[in-house]
Amino acid sequence: MLVVHGAWTGGALALWAEDTSPPESTSPRGGPSPRGGGRAHPFAAPASVLAAALGEAAARAVPAELTLRLPGSAKGPLPSPESGLPSAARAPRLAAWRVPALLAGPAEALALLGALTEPPPPAPGAPEWGPGTSLRYLAVVAEHARALVRRGRVLPQLVIEDGAHAARWRPVLTGADATAFRELATAMPPACRAAGQGSPSARVLRESLAALADGAVRLALPDRLLRGVRPGPKSPLPERWLSALTSGDAALPGAGEPEAAELGGALREWLAAAHRMDGPIRVCFRLIEPEGDADAWELEFALQSVEDPSLYVPASRLWDGERVPGLPRRSDEILLAGLGRAVRLCPELHTALYDARPSGMTVDTAWAFGFLRRAAPLLQAAGYGVSLPAWAGRKGIGLRLTTRSRAATPSRAVAGQGFGLGELVDFRVDLAVGDHTISEEELEELARLKVPLVRVRGQWVELDDRQLKAALTAIERRRAGEMTVAEVIAEVVGGGDEELPLVAVDADGPLGDLLSGEADRRLAAVATPAAFNGVLRPYQERGLSWLSFLSRVGLGGILADDMGLGKTAQTLSLLLDERTDGPVPPTLLVCPMSLVGNWQKEAARFAPSLRVYVHHGGTRKRDEELAAAVRDADLVVTTYGTALRDVGTLMGFAWGRVVCDEAQAIKNSAARQAQAVRSIPARTRLALTGTPVENHLAELWSIMEFCNPGLLGPAKRFRTRYQEPIEARGDEDAARALRRATGPFVLRRLKTDKTIISDLPEKQEMKVWCTLTPEQASLYQAVVTDMMARIDGSEGIERRGNVLAAMTRLKQVCNHPAHLLKDGSRLSGRSGKLARLEELAQEIVEEGDRALVFTQYAEFGSLLQPYLAAHLDRPVLWLHGGLPKKKRDELVERFQEGDEPMIFLLSLKAAGTGLNLTAANHVIHVDRWWNPAVEDQATDRAFRIGQTKNVQVRKFICAGTLEERIDEMIERKKALAESVVGAGEDWITGLSTERLRELFRLGPEAVS
Structure with a gap:
């Protein structure tokens, strides 16, 4: 390949x-x-x-x-x-x-x-x-x-390429762009x-x-901008330049310097003027709809912070002379200058400038519609803030789909009798305007009036000719009839078309339960299987009913329960439940290598009657031996790496189900292991993951493509229909449509939801501020001086490597001088972090508790383990990636089953997922990975079902160092933390040298 x-x-x-x-x-x-x-x-x-x-x-x-x-x-x-x-x-x-x-x-x-x-x-x-x-x-x-x-x-420009002039288009990057x-x-x-x-x-x-x-413009505008005689080589430069903006050859040979200087200067000033909008404060326009039957709309002028849009100050407050924190002095001048430039995009604003202190405009419905359709998008694209009513931009007309089941009795349908993808249901399609259903006669009346902005039963809606024509055609073509369940699901997932989106679905029976997005609550709960060694919690039984229902009708799903809610137990109970009526084809479970032992033990604990075969390692069975092992197994467990290597062999078996645990491993649809797992045929698919979307919505498409191939359509359509509108523009309509399309196939419960689980204790998170010793501070400053000199003198990949190396060294200094120097020197008394860790560890073991201590550096853990064991006179276990599986399992069992207080040191990469360590009620992150999702996963080794105590989570941060400043950056962008720092520390390497210098700076508060 x-x-x-x-x-x-x-x-x-x-x-x-x-x-x-x-x-x-x-x-x-x-x-x-x-x-x-x-x-x-x-x-x-x-x-x-x-x-x-x-x-x-x-x-x-x-x-x-x-x-x-x-x-x-x-x-x-x-x-x-x-x-x-x-x-x-x-x-x-x-x-x-x-x-x-x-x-x-x-x-x-x-x-x-x-x-x-x-x-x-x-x-x-x-x-x-x-x-x-x-x-x-x-x-x-x-x-x-x-x-x-x-x-x-984009704007046209006159540029020099290889010593000659050329006509090119250049992007305008202001505001959000x-x-x-x-x-x-x-x-x-x-x-x-x-x-x-x-x-x-x-x-x-x-x-x-x-x-x-430039290429995209030429593809979009294949014809000349102006008709007429094509300019020749002796024509004036502006005419030749205008023609070259859409021709296959952008070159302008023989352009005279005086002419080129005049034209190029004007074009450059045009581009520069477009970029002047990109400042910390912008002018904002807010359109306020009238109350009651009035026809008086308000367009309010304001100033708004680009970095913090919540800082919004109406113009009326500025003219009152109020000094607003966060706004620069002479904000009134910024407002007037911005309004003056906005007139070029919305000429109707000029009347407001007759007032020496403009604060807004009162306009009628026709003016408001023109602003919504034409001016608002132009102003937004130019970098202005625009605040519109919640309904603005939504499709005025949508489709409402109603289906009614033909099942003989509800009880038979819920039991799975008479319900399948091929079952026929009656359907009806109605037209919806806003929240109301309207008749064909009402629609024809709206079309006759040709009013683009109307109030329908108390709600304002936008209408256009294309929507009205599409609605009339759709209602004539397909008003009512019958469809199969599979066709209904395809309609719901498809979401209608661009002009007529599907805005509501009303279905009864099991189909309604599935499409509601609350199938686990509406379907009759399946009782804990008799062969299950334990009792499922109520929400787990509801999860089992949802899994069982999907499996019976041949659909796949994503069990996205929060970590610790028992995805493993629900999956094992599903395997037991479907075997109560006789043998079924085996299930292939693919998981990370670190979880193979966990699945073995959980199966032996909860489902001892299941026959489990582990297909992994150099001694794994092949050919006839493998075929016999699969034939005799109920559950075959393998790893993603083995599945990739043996995909050809695994494709040859008749699997009843393929399960992907930690399914974020297949979030990249183009990755070889994702392609390999998708290629293994099975009747149904199941994905288990606590994080179905870590960074981008494309990851959800990839996992859904595994579960139900083709259901969400091609990746390109998903990107244009859902991903771009939601990620780039925060489109609420697209978000609702995506929830409707994926909701039936994704079950997500949070352990913080008391309606799901009320007996899980609290998780208390806190930051522990540490100081540096004078030795650490001296080393820290020396590293900053040395590495900034290297960063200044490097570019490209080398610069990126130097930035990463600088961060690593500074984090090592914050841990301990011996961690940086690697000289085998003593540990005691040389590190603020180590001193705080000693104190906490002593308190924890004296109280009879147990703690997990995470570090991202295996070498630092190797230093800490013998030191803490001697200092505490207690067992200090140490789990890292270099241990064989058998040793890892022994350590986990000793920590979970032992009866004495102890500390468990863990490498973040080796133990951040999959392990059940509920014997601990303290979690300490000695050094940070700066990825909230990774830290939360590690914390959830202790904060999960089976935990009976409050869990205290402490995150060590050295004050006055890069650790504090990056923590501040994460806190400021908490809502986007996963997408901003989703790749660990790589996002920092693109910062400018000045930003890095400020990030690495040693503050006076750092030294104790």
Whole structure:
């Protein structure tokens, strides 16, 4: 298989590929370095092979050879994480490597990147391929460029390329677009910059975004902007420039300097004026609907903070002379200047400027509609704040679907008799305006009036001709009839069409229970199976009823219960319940390697009658032995890695169900293990995860595509229908439609919900502030001085590596000088954190309690374990990734079953998920991973079902250091914490040098 990577260079998309096919490609064969060039990349596929794999998508790409700066060692380059190839490089360095490549211009790049969400099947004989992280990132950039063009966020310019003038389009990045640009630059994978000699990510992003936006405009405007005679080479430059803005050739040869200077200067001033809107305070317009039957709308003027939109100050307060904290002096001048610029986008505002102190306007319905439809989008795109009524922008007319079951009796239907995807139900489609159903006659009357903004039964709604025509056509074509249950589900998931969204569903019987999104509460609860060794809680029995119902009708689902609510127990009870009437095909369960033992033990504990076979390790069964083992098993447990390696074999068995535990492992639909698991056939699928969406909605699509293939449609449609409106614009209608589409197949309960579980104790979180010793402070400052000098003198991948190295060293200093120096020196009395940990650990064991102590550094844990054991004179267990499975299980069992107080040291990566450690009622995070989701997962090793005590969670932070400042950054963006810091610490590497200097700065409060 080929892993295809992408970079941006010289105005073109550069594609190259790693060949992951064994065995030849797994041994470096680069050879000596030619003079001035770099060695041949040992895993790179020839350009001809890459072109064959991409097929039509790369038909117009040009073969080339690039020299890339990639991490590696003297022996060879470091394989990419997506390749799955082994690497022995311990301390990689950037080096030049020659790779065969394909170069695609902007138009071709847009087509190729747009096809990544639905890559066509490879041609016969062509190698299989998948996009690497860099290529998927550039696909996001391409879609962002298209969005800018769709919203008119581009301006024409006259630029110089290769010493000649050219007509180009350039994006306008202000307001939300400027924020999106900064976030994209921060998230750029290093490989995207490998062809640019390590250029800063912002520069590479600006170049690629400009080229892709220019290409998108030319694709959208294939004809000339002005009709008439095509200008010749001697025509005035403005005419030639205007024609070149849409032609295939943007060059303007022979342009005279005086003419070019005059035209280029005016265009640059136009672009600069558009960017002046990007300040900390912006003018905001708020449209307020009238009360009762009045026709007086209010348009309020205000100032609003860009960083904190809750800081909203109406203009009337400014004219009263009130000094508002957070606003700069002379805010009235900012307001007047902003209103003056806004008149160019909404000329009707000019009447308000007759007033020396404008605070708003009173307008009629026709004016309000014009503002809603035309001015508001333009003002928003230009960076102004716009606040509209909650109904604004929603489709005025929608569809209401009503279905009625034909089942003989409700009891038989609930029992699963007579209910299936093929059962016929009666349906009726009605039209809804706002919250009300209207008749065809009322709709025809609205169409006759041709009033675009009307009040229907007390609610304002927007109507347009296209919606009205589509509604009349839909109601004539399909008003009532019969459909199968499967067709009803497809209608609900499809959500109608663009002009007529499905806004409400009313169904009875089991179908209504399923579509309600509360199926676990409405379906009759299935009792705990007799073979289950224990008693399910009421909410778990409801979960079992939902799982059983989906399984009977052949649908998949996502059990997304909060960590600790018993997803394992519910799954095992499902396997037992379906075997009460006789044998059924086995279930294949795929999980991380660290959870294999957990599933074995939980099955033996709760479902001892289940026959369990573990398919993992070098001694696992193969061929006939494996077939016999699967035939004799009820549950086959394997790992994601083994499933990927043995996918061909596993595809040959008749599985009743495939279950993915910790299903966030398949959140990347293009990853090989996600593709492998999806390819294993089964009657139904089940995903278990406490975090169905960690960073992006595309992850939900990937997991749903595993559970119910094709149900949510292609990834591209999901992105345009749901992901972009929700993530980019906060579209509430799209969010409601997505909840309606996925709600029947996702069961999510939180343990903090007292209606779910009332006997779980409280979780008390607190921050423990530590100070540095003078030795630590001296080392900290020395590291800052040394590393900032290195960061200042580096670029690209090397700079990113230096930033990560600086953070690591500073965190090590905050832990303990011996952690940084690695000199085996004494620990006592040299670290503020260690002193606080000693005190807390002593208190915990003296009270007879037990604690989990997490560190992200295995080497620091190895230092702490013997020291704390000697200091406390108590057992201190130490679990890290280097332990074999048997030893890990022994440690967990000793901690859970022992009867003496003790401390359990754990590596965050090795023990952050899957373990049940409810014997602990204290959790200490000695050093932070700066990812709230990861920390919460680790904490939930103790805060889960089975816990009988309050759990105290302490997070150590060194005051006055980068630890405190990053904690502040996380707190400020708590609502977006997972998307901002979802990749651990990589997001910090894109900060400017000045921001890094402030982040790393040692404050005077740091030293005790």
